[in-house]
Amino acid sequence: MKLDKMFQSLLLTSAAIVFIITPAQGEEVPEDVQGKSSVTPGKPTSRDTGKVTNKGLAITQSSRFAPKSKKTQLSSSLTSVNSLQPTKKILQLSEIEHFSKSAELLVQSPTPTPTNPPNPEQRSGEQVVPITGVKANATNKGVEVILQTTVGQQLQVSNRSAGNNFIADISGAQLRLPSGEAFTFRSEKPLTGITEITVTNVNANTVRVTVVGEKALPTVELFDDNAGLVFGITSAATAMQPPQQPETPQKPEPEKPASETPQDKPLNSQQDEPIELVVTGEQDGYRVTDSSTATKTDTPLRDIPQSIQVVPQEVIKDRQPRNLVDALRSVPGISQANQSSTSIYEDPRIRGFDATTDVLRDGTRSPYSTFNSFDSATTERIEVLRGPASVLYGQGSLGGVINIISKQPLSEPYYFVEASAGSFNFYRGAIDLSGPLNSDKTLLYRLNFAAKTTESFVDNFDRQQYLVAPVISWQIGDRTNLRLSAEYTNISGSYGQMGLPAAGTILPNPNGEIPLSRNLSEPSLDRDDVELFRIGYNLEHRFSDNWQLRSIFEAAWIDQDRAVVFPVGQLQANRTLQRRLAITPINGKVFNLDNYVVGQFATGSIQHQLLAGFNYTREEQESFTRPRSRLNLAPIDIFNPVYNPTLGTQYENPFEGESTANTYGFYIQDQISLIDNLKLLLGGRFDIANQRIVNTFGANGSAEQEVFSPRVGLVYQPIPAISLYANYGRSFRPTYNVFESGTIPLPERGTLYEVGVKADLSDRITATLAFYDQTRTNISTQDPNNPLRRLQIGEQNSQGVEFNISGEILPGWNIVAGYAYTDARISEGNSNFPVGNRINGVPEHSFNLWTSYKVQEGSLQGLGFGLGLFYQGERQGDLANTFELPSYLRTDAAIFYERDQFRAAVNFRNLFDIDYFESAFNINRVFPGDPLEVQGSISWRF
Numbered sequence: 001m002k003l004d005k006m007f008q009s010l011l012l013t014s015a016a017i018v019f020i021i022t023p024a025q026g027e028e029v030p031e032d033v034q035g036k037s038s039v040t041p042g043k044p045t046s047r048d049t050g051k052v053t054n055k056g057l058a059i060t061q062s063s064r065f066a067p068k069s070k071k072t073q074l075s076s077s078l079t080s081v082n083s084l085q086p087t088k089k090i091l092q093l094s095e096i097e098h099f100s101k102s103a104e105l106l107v108q109s110p111t112p113t114p115t116n117p118p119n120p121e122q123r124s125g126e127q128v129v130p131i132t133g134v135k136a137n138a139t140n141k142g143v144e145v146i147l148q149t150t151v152g153q154q155l156q157v158s159n160r161s162a163g164n165n166f167i168a169d170i171s172g173a174q175l176r177l178p179s180g181e182a183f184t185f186r187s188e189k190p191l192t193g194i195t196e197i198t199v200t201n202v203n204a205n206t207v208r209v210t211v212v213g214e215k216a217l218p219t220v221e222l223f224d225d226n227a228g229l230v231f232g233i234t235s236a237a238t239a240m241q242p243p244q245q246p247e248t249p250q251k252p253e254p255e256k257p258a259s260e261t262p263q264d265k266p267l268n269s270q271q272d273e274p275i276e277l278v279v280t281g282e283q284d285g286y287r288v289t290d291s292s293t294a295t296k297t298d299t300p301l302r303d304i305p306q307s308i309q310v311v312p313q314e315v316i317k318d319r320q321p322r323n324l325v326d327a328l329r330s331v332p333g334i335s336q337a338n339q340s341s342t343s344i345y346e347d348p349r350i351r352g353f354d355a356t357t358d359v360l361r362d363g364t365r366s367p368y369s370t371f372n373s374f375d376s377a378t379t380e381r382i383e384v385l386r387g388p389a390s391v392l393y394g395q396g397s398l399g400g401v402i403n404i405i406s407k408q409p410l411s412e413p414y415y416f417v418e419a420s421a422g423s424f425n426f427y428r429g430a431i432d433l434s435g436p437l438n439s440d441k442t443l444l445y446r447l448n449f450a451a452k453t454t455e456s457f458v459d460n461f462d463r464q465q466y467l468v469a470p471v472i473s474w475q476i477g478d479r480t481n482l483r484l485s486a487e488y489t490n491i492s493g494s495y496g497q498m499g500l501p502a503a504g505t506i507l508p509n510p511n512g513e514i515p516l517s518r519n520l521s522e523p524s525l526d527r528d529d530v531e532l533f534r535i536g537y538n539l540e541h542r543f544s545d546n547w548q549l550r551s552i553f554e555a556a557w558i559d560q561d562r563a564v565v566f567p568v569g570q571l572q573a574n575r576t577l578q579r580r581l582a583i584t585p586i587n588g589k590v591f592n593l594d595n596y597v598v599g600q601f602a603t604g605s606i607q608h609q610l611l612a613g614f615n616y617t618r619e620e621q622e623s624f625t626r627p628r629s630r631l632n633l634a635p636i637d638i639f640n641p642v643y644n645p646t647l648g649t650q651y652e653n654p655f656e657g658e659s660t661a662n663t664y665g666f667y668i669q670d671q672i673s674l675i676d677n678l679k680l681l682l683g684g685r686f687d688i689a690n691q692r693i694v695n696t697f698g699a700n701g702s703a704e705q706e707v708f709s710p711r712v713g714l715v716y717q718p719i720p721a722i723s724l725y726a727n728y729g730r731s732f733r734p735t736y737n738v739f740e741s742g743t744i745p746l747p748e749r750g751t752l753y754e755v756g757v758k759a760d761l762s763d764r765i766t767a768t769l770a771f772y773d774q775t776r777t778n779i780s781t782q783d784p785n786n787p788l789r790r791l792q793i794g795e796q797n798s799q800g801v802e803f804n805i806s807g808e809i810l811p812g813w814n815i816v817a818g819y820a821y822t823d824a825r826i827s828e829g830n831s832n833f834p835v836g837n838r839i840n841g842v843p844e845h846s847f848n849l850w851t852s853y854k855v856q857e858g859s860l861q862g863l864g865f866g867l868g869l870f871y872q873g874e875r876q877g878d879l880a881n882t883f884e885l886p887s888y889l890r891t892d893a894a895i896f897y898e899r900d901q902f903r904a905a906v907n908f909r910n911l912f913d914i915d916y917f918e919s920a921f922n923i924n925r926v927f928p929g930d931p932l933e934v935q936g937s938i939s940w941r942f
Contacts, residue, residue: 134185164213178411193235286814287807305713305725324374332818337841340927342496352798352824353399377450388731398750409444415942422935428452442475460523463493499925583629607673615665624656657695681713750776765807794828843873866894877920888916901941
């Protein structure tokens with residue numbers, strides 16, 4: 001697919017989507033609306049307060065609200081902004097003259113044409129005021145909606161009307177739970193004449209309050225209160241009602257049976273019976289609206305000129321993945337290569353290119369990043385940025401980065417325990433504790449424990465894993481926060497990477513078929529014991545409302561003792577395989593320091609969000625072998641294996657080697673809002689990378705490279721629901737290896753061209769369509785004949801199309817789905833790998849679907865079901881394209897019940913027990929996928 005054809009396809013697709021959505025432009029529709037409210041009779045209660053839980057905000061209110069004696073009416077701040085032109089500075093609450101006038105009259109009043117540029121404080125990026133809760137209270141006039149914040153004086157409010165809709169935009173604010181998660185508020189038919197009230201985040205620094213009148217524009221008054229901003233709402237129908245006459249005292253009537261109690265009363269009822277308003281503001285489920293991975297700032301996904309997808313906590317909870325690759329099945333265009341499902345290592349390929357060195361934890365790299373650092377006990381969500389990210393994160397693959405976001409401390413007490421058991425003697429337990437450590441909640445903690453033990457469908461396999469991860473957050477002052485974190489992981493057990501020959505599994509063998517459970521390694525020798533320890537800090541300081549400094553440091557150590565049994569040579573007589581043993585202890589260290597500032601300012605009418613920083617990374621690795629640690633093993637009969645740990649001759653002398661790499665990166669990025677619907681992203685990074693390698697082979701050497709990596713992106717939004725984008729970027733990745741000639745390979749470089757469209761198909765469903773063309777050069781790959789050696793080939797190219805959709809179709813019914821077409825080939829090769837060969841492990845077509853439904857009311861409320869379909873097309877087994885892995889369609893399912901703090905679930909993987917192959921290393925190492933597995937889990941939240 002050529003680049004011009006990609007633009008043509010994008011234009012046609014965008015035109016079709018615009019055509020479909022355009023008729024709805026006449027009416028303003030609130031964005032990001034979730035949650036519900038209901039009006040039910042209740043007993044009199046005192047004035048309640050909001051309670052924050054890990055799932056959202058649950059609030060119960062009594063019928064009467066205290067008098068507004070402490071409030072000041074602030075209707076005069078409301079100004080029309082129904083224009084794309086720059087607006088005048090909107091006064092802050094403390095600057096507004098107080099006088100009584102309804103918001104309805106102000107909405108209908110003419111507004112002078114704005115001429116001044118917007119105040120930079122209105123686009124504060126990360127320097128936003130958090131609104132930690134939304135409360136609703138019935139009053140004798142209607143209903144009050146309270147936006148809870150202690151710094152309401154910093155907020156600026158502007159409003160407009162569209163038909164019967166009253167809309168107020170609050171600049172410099174975000175709906176954020178104390179845990180940091182975004183949430184939305186919605187109340188349906190809370191008042192006679194009012195269809196709906198919603199409070200949502202519309203972008204990274206604006207909250208929108210929308211009041212929808214049934215037949216006329218409602219009257220809305222804005223008040224300032226110690227609890228936050230208060231919107232007093234009266235419908236037109238209520239306003240026209242005659243005043244109530246004083247009632248003559250009457251004798252109290254006998255209490256009626258419950259069956260005779262009226263079930264539906266308007267909130268403006270003057271009856272004496274109390275009314276209980278139940279409002280739930282829930283955080284986003286399958287639909288995620290913003291991300292920090294792409295820009296290091298909290299930016300709406302629709303404003304990022306690059307394809308990015310988030311696997312949220314709800315999807316992880318529903319699917320219960322055991323490893324990172326399984327968790328990423330919900331992301332189209334990602335496949336597994338070179339590794340088995342039993343491996344503790346990951347080799348994900350994004351858009352056809354390996355991303356083994358691009359698995360981040362909270363934006364920082366890990367030692368031996370192919371090591372599986374995913375555990376659902378510590379993972380809040382996973383963000384996948386497709387394409388180069390070298391401008392912000394330095395050295396990395398062209399395919400993209402996978403950023404695992406950790407769980408952070410909560411300001412409210414939270415206690416969670418979970419126990420799981422499943423097929424092949426799988427047992428797992430997890431504990432999650434969080435809350436404040438002092439009365440003023442300036443010191444918060446989170447502590448996660450997890451332990452599991454499992455066998456496998458592969459014979460003679462077992463593994464144990466233990467994890468502990470403490471986090472402390474200290475709010476030092478109003479402008480400074482320090483977070484300290486650590487993590488210790490211990491994994492021991494089988495290596496499990498021998499695999500099976502293709503002949504007898506996916507290819508015919510005259511001697512018959514090999515059972516997929518067969519282990520051709522040596523169970524008494526094959527092992528992989530790993531200890532990983534991380535420690536770091538994250539310091540944030542705000543100089544002002546517009547400028548912020550962030551400093552991140554992480555140090556990580558890995559200690560590994562690995563014994564690998566692997567096949568060599570050809571399969572003899574279609575049944576005998578020669579094997580070798582390599583025992584190699586490895587010690588690795590990584591130190592990562594990242595300091596950057598973020599600031600907002602304006603040049604005329606153009607808004608800027610500037611990010612500039614310095615990054616230093618140091619990697620150290622030492623490996624050595626002992627005498628008789630590189631030995632030949634006796635051949636094994638693949639149809640009648642006899643395990644024989646007798647060691648043979650030494651095939652390689654013992655050696656000792658070490659490598660050191662330092663990278664210094666200087667980067668800058670500017671997110672520019674030319675006008676409201678046209679945004680430009682400019683970025684660049686200059687890296688100085690040096691490396692030194694010494695080993696006893698005599699292949700010693702050192703090298704230094706200086707590399708500049710640019711990034712340019714553009715987003716145009718013809719209507720609010722559509723974002724058209726284009727992106728150009730480059731990547732760079734040094735290769736830490738020495739050829740036998742003593743030379744160090746050239747660093748890998750990559751170039752990306754991408755165009756796409758992002759659409760809000762409704763207020764709860766989003767979709768992205770991307771077209772890309774990317775090329776990388778100086779690729780280093782493993783020698784298919786010796787896994788301890790590497791080869792450098794010329795150039796690879798990947799072109800393709802990606803589509804993903806996620807969100808809530810109907811209340812309780814969620815979906816995440818995607819499709820990817822990937823044409824990844826060698827564009828410049830050598831004698832081993834000719835031009836035109838497909839990149840191994842990359843299917844041309846792949847498809848994923850996961851959908852779940854949870855009953856919302858009735859006796860079955862809380863019961864849910866999930867169904868997943870995951871398709872991978874044919875893939876080449878090796879880079880030489882000597883054999884092919886067949887396509888497969890795997891079906892997963894789940895049944896769960898969730899009520900209050902209790903949750904029980906049963907997950908089924910490979911429901912129909914199909915035989916399939918996950919990946920391959922070479923023709924003698926093919927890795928089957930897991931058969932049918934059943935896993936049950938029970939959890940309780942205190």
